[in-house]
Amino acid sequence: MVCESWKTKLDIYLDGEVAEKEMRNFDAHVRNCPSCAADALARVQMKRSIQAAGKRFAPTSDFRRRVRMSIAPKPRSSFGLTWTLAAALSLVLAASSLSAYFGIERSHGAQAYSEIADLHVAALASSSQVDVVSTDRHTVKPWFQGKIPFAFDLPELQNSEFSLLGGRMTYLGQAPGAHLIYAVRKHEISVLIFQESALVERWGNNSAARKELSFNVATWRQGGLRYFVIGDASATDINNLAKLFETTSS
Amino acid sequence: MFYPMDVSGADLQSDSFEELAMPLFDQLYNFAHWLTRNREEAEDLVQETYAKALKGFASFRLGSNFRAWMYRILRNAFLTSRTGLKVTMTVPLDTEEDGPELAVERDTPETLLFERMNQEVLQSAIDDLPVYSREILLLCEVEEMSYQEISETLSVPIGTVMSRLSRARRTLRDRLRPRLQEETTTVAMARERNHGL
Numbered sequence: 001m002v003c004e005s006w007k008t009k010l011d012i013y014l015d016g017e018v019a020e021k022e023m024r025n026f027d028a029h030v031r032n033c034p035s036c037a038a039d040a041l042a043r044v045q046m047k048r049s050i051q052a053a054g055k056r057f058a059p060t061s062d063f064r065r066r067v068r069m070s071i072a073p074k075p076r077s078s079f080g081l082t083w084t085l086a087a088a089l090s091l092v093l094a095a096s097s098l099s100a101y102f103g104i105e106r107s108h109g110a111q112a113y114s115e116i117a118d119l120h121v122a123a124l125a126s127s128s129q130v131d132v133v134s135t136d137r138h139t140v141k142p143w144f145q146g147k148i149p150f151a152f153d154l155p156e157l158q159n160s161e162f163s164l165l166g167g168r169m170t171y172l173g174q175a176p177g178a179h180l181i182y183a184v185r186k187h188e189i190s191v192l193i194f195q196e197s198a199l200v201e202r203w204g205n206n207s208a209a210r211k212e213l214s215f216n217v218a219t220w221r222q223g224g225l226r227y228f229v230i231g232d233a234s235a236t237d238i239n240n241l242a243k244l245f246e247t248t249s250s
Numbered sequence: 251m252f253y254p255m256d257v258s259g260a261d262l263q264s265d266s267f268e269e270l271a272m273p274l275f276d277q278l279y280n281f282a283h284w285l286t287r288n289r290e291e292a293e294d295l296v297q298e299t300y301a302k303a304l305k306g307f308a309s310f311r312l313g314s315n316f317r318a319w320m321y322r323i324l325r326n327a328f329l330t331s332r333t334g335l336k337v338t339m340t341v342p343l344d345t346e347e348d349g350p351e352l353a354v355e356r357d358t359p360e361t362l363l364f365e366r367m368n369q370e371v372l373q374s375a376i377d378d379l380p381v382y383s384r385e386i387l388l389l390c391e392v393e394e395m396s397y398q399e400i401s402e403t404l405s406v407p408i409g410t411v412m413s414r415l416s417r418a419r420r421t422l423r424d425r426l427r428p429r430l431q432e433e434t435t436t437v438a439m440a441r442e443r444n445h446g447l
Contacts, residue, residue: 055390
């Protein structure tokens with residue numbers, strides 16, 4: 001087939017995604033090749049048909065109004081009122097700032113950890129806990145290629161109590177990450193890995209397991225990645241699994 | 251279609267979230283409805299998207315693509331929703347890709363019939379596509395996103411965008427082929443009947 005090399009890239013050409021020089025070559029070829037011209041025409045017709053068919057659903061005006069109201073900036077209070085309130089509040093704030101600071105910090109921390117706990121529980125509660133079911137790290141690791149914008153290493157588990165059950169995609173905030181599930185005795189432990197820079201929340205660099213919402217959680221930063229190990233297993237188990245990951249990734 | 255969605259620092263100061271986000275409302279709703287296949291769920295998804303985006307607007311990176319950011323939030327919210335989890339759990343593992351897969355199409359005469367195709371038939375065929383094919387086809391053809399924008403929206407490399415898109419188009423053609431043949435036969439039979447009269 002003379003035109004095979006052209007036709008393999010025809011869709012990319014029609015999507016306007018080939019380089020400028022190649023685009024000119026394509027233009028010239030399509031003008032002079034009846035077969036490719038017919039094929040290009042058919043594909044353009046298909047693109048147009050999909051575009052028309054794809055614009056199918058429209059929101060109601062009531063729904064639009066509701067969303068607009070929910071995101072509209074709140075009206076600002078008047079200058080005088082603002083100052084009066086500010087003066088009154090400053091006294092209260094000054095008195096309670098120290099305790100409030102620690103309260104907020106605790107609250108943020110608890111919320112952040114509760115999101116990690118949610119991911120762990122949601123995965124275990126799912127009818128299909130993992131998307132890639134394998135005990136082989138050389139099967140699980142490549143499965144994440146192309147799905148998450150980073151790579152990571154899984155520890156060798158020979159001579160350890162842990163076994164790998166599989167992995168799945170996950171999200172923390174809007175950041176995509178890897179969710180691995182391990183078993184130790186009858187406990188299941190989640191290992192979650194994200195790009196540190198993609199996370200909104202800032203975490204400490206302490207890897208020692210701590211108790212959060214009755215789960216033991218360890219977290220640390222390593223090689224630009226943020227690791228979480230969470231489960232209802234003992235703090236020793238959580239720390240041991242965390243250490244295996246730390247050693248493998250160092 | 252051009253969307254001036256790369257937001258600079260000055261824009262972020264002067265433009266409110268509402269001004270940037272509301273022009274995308276119809277498109278996001280359309281995309282959400284295609285994903286969820288249900289009006290109520292689509293509304294919930296869009297509502298959640300706007301709430302999350304507003305909350306995270308401070309973390310939006312200057313100079314990045316606002317439209318891709320909004321679509322990414324919507325898609326992630328869908329994937330973690332009950333419907334999204336159910337749908338993605340049924341996607342076979344072997345659909346994953348290692349790089350561009352650009353098969354030569356040899357069914358040109360059939361694809362020529364797309365022009366005549368009933369819109370409902372095409373909508374039904376798109377609706378029947380697996381979610382990963384459906385979403386990428388809509389982002390490319392309906393939203394007219396560049397491969398780079400799709401890559402940012404789906405958080406996958408451009409090579410994966412190309413292979414998924416190629417696979418989506420091929421699957422759509424394969425699924426439409428029997429319906430096209432049926433349509434062609436019906437038209438031919440009607441012509442014969444008219445000719446006989």
